Amino acid sequence: MSAQFTIDPGYSLIIRLNANCFHLRSCSVFTFSEKKTFTESRMASYLIRARIIGGDIQTWLASVLTVLLFIVLTLNFKAIISRLENRWKLVRAIDKFPGPLKLPFIGNAHLGLKLRRNEQGEFQEWMRTMVKTWGPLFRIWKLDKPCIFISSADLAINLLKDNVIDDKSEDVKTFSVAIQGVGLTALSHEIHPKHKKLWNKFFNWRQLKCFLPRINDEGLKLVSDIGQFAENDLNSNGQVFDLLHLAIRCTFNITCCSAFGSEFVNTISNEIADQYIRDLHRVCVNLTRREFRPLLTPDLIYYNTPAGKETKICAERGANLIKEAIAFRRNKRKCMDQKPQDNEMKCFVDHMLDLHEQGILTEDQLVGELNVFFAGGVDTSGAVIGLVVFHLSLYPEHQEKVLQELINVLGSDFDSNNNYSIDWHTVKMFKHLELCIKECLRLYPLVPVLPRRTTQNIKLGDGRVIPQGVDTFIITDIIHRDPKYFPDPDEFRPERHKEGPIPAFMPFSFGTRNCIGQVLAMVTMKTIIAQLIMAYRWQTTETKDSFKCLYQTLQVPESVKCKIRKRVY
Numbered sequence: 001m002s003a004q005f006t007i008d009p010g011y012s013l014i015i016r017l018n019a020n021c022f023h024l025r026s027c028s029v030f031t032f033s034e035k036k037t038f039t040e041s042r043m044a045s046y047l048i049r050a051r052i053i054g055g056d057i058q059t060w061l062a063s064v065l066t067v068l069l070f071i072v073l074t075l076n077f078k079a080i081i082s083r084l085e086n087r088w089k090l091v092r093a094i095d096k097f098p099g100p101l102k103l104p105f106i107g108n109a110h111l112g113l114k115l116r117r118n119e120q121g122e123f124q125e126w127m128r129t130m131v132k133t134w135g136p137l138f139r140i141w142k143l144d145k146p147c148i149f150i151s152s153a154d155l156a157i158n159l160l161k162d163n164v165i166d167d168k169s170e171d172v173k174t175f176s177v178a179i180q181g182v183g184l185t186a187l188s189h190e191i192h193p194k195h196k197k198l199w200n201k202f203f204n205w206r207q208l209k210c211f212l213p214r215i216n217d218e219g220l221k222l223v224s225d226i227g228q229f230a231e232n233d234l235n236s237n238g239q240v241f242d243l244l245h246l247a248i249r250c251t252f253n254i255t256c257c258s259a260f261g262s263e264f265v266n267t268i269s270n271e272i273a274d275q276y277i278r279d280l281h282r283v284c285v286n287l288t289r290r291e292f293r294p295l296l297t298p299d300l301i302y303y304n305t306p307a308g309k310e311t312k313i314c315a316e317r318g319a320n321l322i323k324e325a326i327a328f329r330r331n332k333r334k335c336m337d338q339k340p341q342d343n344e345m346k347c348f349v350d351h352m353l354d355l356h357e358q359g360i361l362t363e364d365q366l367v368g369e370l371n372v373f374f375a376g377g378v379d380t381s382g383a384v385i386g387l388v389v390f391h392l393s394l395y396p397e398h399q400e401k402v403l404q405e406l407i408n409v410l411g412s413d414f415d416s417n418n419n420y421s422i423d424w425h426t427v428k429m430f431k432h433l434e435l436c437i438k439e440c441l442r443l444y445p446l447v448p449v450l451p452r453r454t455t456q457n458i459k460l461g462d463g464r465v466i467p468q469g470v471d472t473f474i475i476t477d478i479i480h481r482d483p484k485y486f487p488d489p490d491e492f493r494p495e496r497h498k499e500g501p502i503p504a505f506m507p508f509s510f511g512t513r514n515c516i517g518q519v520l521a522m523v524t525m526k527t528i529i530a531q532l533i534m535a536y537r538w539q540t541t542e543t544k545d546s547f548k549c550l551y552q553t554l555q556v557p558e559s560v561k562c563k564i565r566k567r568v569y
């Protein structure tokens with residue numbers, strides 16, 4: 001006799017489909033409006049129906065997904081295997097280079113935790129210790145990403161010359177996104193050449209010559225501004241002041257003028273300019289720190305930390321200034337009868353707006369390129385002016401030599417009112433000054449680490465390979481003190497550059513990603529320093545050992561404490 005089941009009205013028969021491997025809510029429901037009695041065989045037929053029309057929507061979805069996943073996995077099996085194989089090859093290739101013990105999942109991320117929290121020197125010390133411990137070619141695992149650090153001068157020269165590390169490392173790209181400045185510095189090696197050509201059209205001699213009068217004016221303004229600190233009495237104690245900020249403020253105006261035109265410079269108050277300089281500094285410090293703490297890599301984590309929030313605010317303020325400047329120039333162009341022609345004083349924004357109007361640049365690219373130009377020009381030349389004046393104060397014999405050269409070159413242009421202006425022709429004749437600038441850039445390269453990425457597999461002499469797509473950092477700071485190329489490397493000896501270019505000297509880098517602003521920077525630095533040296537006799541209260549640089553994206557002096565006395569001719 002078969003068993004019987006009774007179900008009252010309103011009750012449901014729920015049949016669970018245990019066959020389902022996902023253990024989802026895989027049930028079939030039969031609801032009855034009147035009392036029902038089933039025999040065992042009838043119940044079995046319900047069971048079969050339930051299996052056939054099978055479960056609810058999730059069950060169907062899960063089954064479909066399973067099938068799809070299966071198809072995708074089968075089709076991509078080869079790709080997955082080849083990815084795993086590539087990863088394995090990459091790990092094997094990178095681990096042939098020496099480096100600290102790597103931990104599972106985090107690699108060497110824990111090393112960043114050891115960095116001291118002070119800004120000055122922490123990364124330099126870290127870098128020097130690593131080079132001492134692991135040699136001129138070592139690797140670091142930043143979470144799962146490998147990085148190769150190079151401080152061998154010969155290898156660096158070859159890599160830069162052969163243009164095989166012409167992409168930019170991940171951190172440059174992150175940096176550019178953070179400052180809303182995805183421009184020339186961060187572009188991938190595929191599109192970079194096209195944009196460099198666009199920039200090069202602007203950076204020609206004729207164009208740069210047009211900026212000299214403005215550079216002269218800003219230099220004279222600086223000379224006049226620091227007049228308040230000058231001592232006339234030979235023996236009295238002069239007032240000590242910090243030249244660094246004033247010099248950066250001067251190059252801020254020069255960059256602003258070459259980027260956006262002199263009308264826009266005149267609309268910028270001291271507060272806004274100072275704020276921009278401070279913001280740029282904070283962003284550089286914060287983002288460099290972030291690079292050394294890979295656990296802060298995800299934006300979601302970083303931008304919720306105090307440093308991340310500060311970075312965002314500072315970067316946004318900077319980008320807004322650039323957008324304001326573009327809007328200002330657009331309005332100005334609307335009011336102009338004629339746009340400036342090529343042989344007239346054209347600022348960088350005009351050049352870029354022309355390209356935008358021709359459909360060559362998008363609005364984002366326009367903002368990005370101008371942001372890079374501005375950030376690239378503000379902190380750089382100003383910091384080096386401070387650096388050079390400090391060294392000329394520390395080594396009075398070189399200050400005297402520079403002065404004699406200036407007097408010889410400028411001749412009758414050099415009148416008693418200090419109303420001299422330096423032209424394109426004379427600036428090239430400041431030879432000893434140029435040697436001093438080069439020697440300062442050797443001892444304190446402004447970009448102490450060149451952050452690149454390999455664009456192909458690079459086979460080294462000993463058979464090891466740096467695979468394509470690996471972040472590669474060239475430590476110019478150490479290369480510039482290689483005794484093979486620079487005997488007595490810690491000595492300030494400008495004459496070492498007299499014989500012509502030294503291959504391991506790379507303050508502006510070389511190859512396709514070299515500094516596009518180097519001529520503008522050199523002309524600016526030479527003009528301003530010449531004016532400062534002609535107007536005043538410089539002394540410093542610091543010593544070679546007490547002088548400190550901040551070592552982050554850029555290596556800039558912490559301060560340049562000086563005393564000056566007006567020169568009488």
Ligand code: HEM
Nearest residue numbers: 184185376377380381446447507508509513515516517521
């Ligand atoms: C003393 C002053 C300067 C120094 C020492 C300097 C140094 C450098 C270095 C070393 C690089 C190459 C980084 C690399 O190889 O990865 C570079 C790139 C660059 N610099 Fe300068 N720079 C200076 C001034 C300027 C100025 C005044 C500007 C602009 C107005 C500028 C704009 C740029 C740009 C746009 C790049 C990227 C070039 C590219 O990727 O093709 N720099 N600079």
